[in-house]
Amino acid sequence: MITIDGSYGEGGGQVLRTSLSLAAITGQPLRLEKIRAGRPKPGLAAQHLTSVRAAAAVCRAQLRGDALGSTTLEFIPNRATQAGRYTFDVTEAREGGSAGAVTLILQTILLPLALAKGESVVILKGGTHVPWSPPVTYIEQVYLPIVKQLGVQAEVELRAWGWYPAGGGEVELRVKGNSTLRGIRLLERGNLQQVRGLAVVTELPSHIPQRMASRAESLLHQEHLKAQVKPLREKGRTPGAGIFLTAEYEFSRAGFSALGRQGLPAERVAEMAVQELLEFHAKGAPVDKHLADQLLLPTALAGDASQYRVAEITEHLTTNAWVISQFGLAAIDFDTENQIVFVAPN
Ligand SMILES: Nc1ncnc2c1ncn2[C@@H]1O[C@H](COP(=O)(O)OP(=O)(O)OP(=O)(O)O)[C@@H](O)[C@H]1O
Incomplete structure (x- = not known):
């Protein structure tokens, strides 16, 4: 044993x-x-x-x-x-x-x-x-x-x-x-091909995913990163919100997310996930x-x-x-x- x-x-x-x-x-x-x-x-x-x-x-x-x-x-x-x-x-x-x-x-x-x-x-x-x-x-x-x-x-x-x-x-x-x-x-990641993301809510108004998505996209575009974040409104048992970003490199992938909560503005949720992604991107590692x-x-x-x-x-x-x-x-x-x-x- x-x-x-x-x-x-x-x-x-x-x-x-x-x-x-x-x-x-x-x-x-x-x-x-x-x-x-x-x-x-x-x-x-x-x-x-x-x-x-x-x-x-x-x-x-x-x-x-x-x-x-x-x-x-x-x-x-x-x-x-x-x-x-x-x-x-x-x-x-x-x-x-x-x-x-x-x-x-x-x-x-x-x-x-x-x-x-x-x-x-x-x-x-x-x-x-x-x-x-x-x-x-x-x-x-x-x-x-x-x-x-x-x-x-x-x-x-x-x-x-x-x-x-x-x-x-x-x-x-x-x-x-x-x-x-x-x-x-997996020692090199190659070039960043794109950042793909999902800004999602369940049982909450559609302006929330839209605000998360557009804030994330604009921050990533400011850094000259190609990014597409899709706003999504889904059914759910309870209200919830989050943003999920995937950095797709030539040879690897990495993921960053932030979850919403009451009192936290949609833009702030997007900023938290983007900040993590940018810190990772600056380091140059694939994993x-x-x-x-x-x-x-x-x-x-x-x-x-x-x-x-x-x-x-x-x-x-x-x-x-x-x-x-x-x-x-x-x-x-x-x-x-x-x-x-x-x-x-x-
Ligand atoms: N945002 C995230 N994205 C991807 N993976 C994550 C994220 N946050 C945590 N993880 C992973 O989740 C796992 C958490 O393990 P950990 O032992 O801390 O959790 P746990 O089982 O909930 O234990 P404990 O309650 O004792 O902390 C780790 O593999 C960690 O890499």
Whole structure:
């Protein structure tokens, strides 16, 4: 049994999710201790518990400690990950809290399912565009296109928007299966081809997405960047607003977003996302700081070595590297001067 210290690094949920993915993929029994010890409310929150249940469902794992607030978990896979049809609802595990991110559950099971035999269809219900997690739009426009280069064939369809704190969103994930992962070399991004964006509201007036879109476009045009931001007004369970920008370079993609809230002017929401994009653009790296930590697991599972240059070496990235090394999967090194991540599978 592999024992992982959940308090490592910043002691967040990512230690748990990466460990779950790896236990499902390798079939190794896992014990997690001090789960999310670094957070104000330690232990499993709804989103984490749903990830535990989702990972357990795909490899029929036996569980001990799978309860809200639990700081210790045992996860004993019973068989290789099974492709198939699954539904996971992050609101089911809720106890008066806010919506958990469906994308973090998606990322926990994506690679196990991609490496399993056969196709899978997964319905995920909960928050689709919530703070501190990848928005579904980011998964669709940045994460999946890049992991496709490694051989992961999957697509996601947003069926309902689910904002913080109510959730109520839904996505369908389709995973091809039978994947063989290969390494990538992503040191240069090439020229910026365009910035594409979506300024969206649900259950709010149409002037809001229009104001977000035009503010974002005008700021990007001032910087001489080609940009097209589409205003969109959708149906939803609750009111919500956000802007999602994708910088499309010749060899890579990066995503930036900001979510609206009451009292925050639409223009300000647009400015927040654009500012992040411009800061990234000025750095010259091909991989944004979020993709940086999310790319580590697929590259560690690839048959050959990878190298990629990131905008920032975050604690999320180094923590993920530590978790992967605990499973003995890959040797991971950082060139901190040039911000390059080297991954050599063992
Ligand atoms: N705006 C964003 N765009 C893309 N990815 C994001 C964004 N914000 C956060 N992420 C990603 O979401 C993940 C969050 O992991 P983290 O461990 O902080 O969250 P968590 O499971 O909610 O845990 P905790 O509640 O313990 O912080 C990371 O992979 C991070 O890169």
